[in-house]
Amino acid sequence: MKNFAAAHKKGCFLFLCIFLVFWGCFSFPAVNLTRHFPPQISLLNLFVVLFGYYEMGQMAAAVFAQKVCRKSVLLTLIMTLTGFICRFFLEFGEVSNSYNFTLPNVAVHLFLTLVIVLVPVLMPNENCSC
Numbered sequence: 001m002k003n004f005a006a007a008h009k010k011g012c013f014l015f016l017c018i019f020l021v022f023w024g025c026f027s028f029p030a031v032n033l034t035r036h037f038p039p040q041i042s043l044l045n046l047f048v049v050l051f052g053y054y055e056m057g058q059m060a061a062a063v064f065a066q067k068v069c070r071k072s073v074l075l076t077l078i079m080t081l082t083g084f085i086c087r088f089f090l091e092f093g094e095v096s097n098s099y100n101f102t103l104p105n106v107a108v109h110l111f112l113t114l115v116i117v118l119v120p121v122l123m124p125n126e127n128c129s130c
Contacts, residue, residue, distance in 0.1 A: 004062075012063045016056060017079055023052050024083020025090070029105040030112050050116050057117035068121050076117045080110065 004012070030049040031042065053076075060072040084106070091097050 009063055012059060016059050016063060017075070019052075019056060020076060020079030021083045021086065023049075023056070024080035024113075025087040026083075027052065028084060028087055028109055029100055030109045031105075032100065033104045033108065034099045034102050050112065053113050053116040054120060057120040060117060061121045061123075069118065072117055072121050073114055076113060077110070080113050 027045075027049045030046055056076070057072065060075065061068055064071045084101075088097060088101060091100070
């Protein structure tokens with residue numbers, strides 16, 4: 001994947017941005033702290049969210065040649081917040097906004113997102129220049 005991303009940086013960067021917005025919109029919240037769901041659904045949702053962000057971290061590490069950590073965190077934060085805004089307007093006026101968009105849910109989702117994206121970025125490799 002690193003060779004492909006290195007050869008097609010613009011396309012991979014565009015895909016990374018689109019996927020982060022999409023994932024921020026439709027995978028939020030990773031863990032819903034204000035509404036009870038069966039544990040199997042919550043764990044499955046958490047696993048899928050973390051796996052998707054881990055893969056995006058790998059792509060970010062391959063796309064950015066220098067200052068990987070700063071660029072990955074900034075891009076992930078901006079694109080995920082853009083996805084949150086899209087989700088908010090998508091569900092505007094619905095009851096689900098009142099229990100999805102709480103401060104704990106947003107904080108946990110952003111924390112998990114940034115930590116999981118940084119895991120592949122910080123792995124020892126030739127791109128690790130924080």
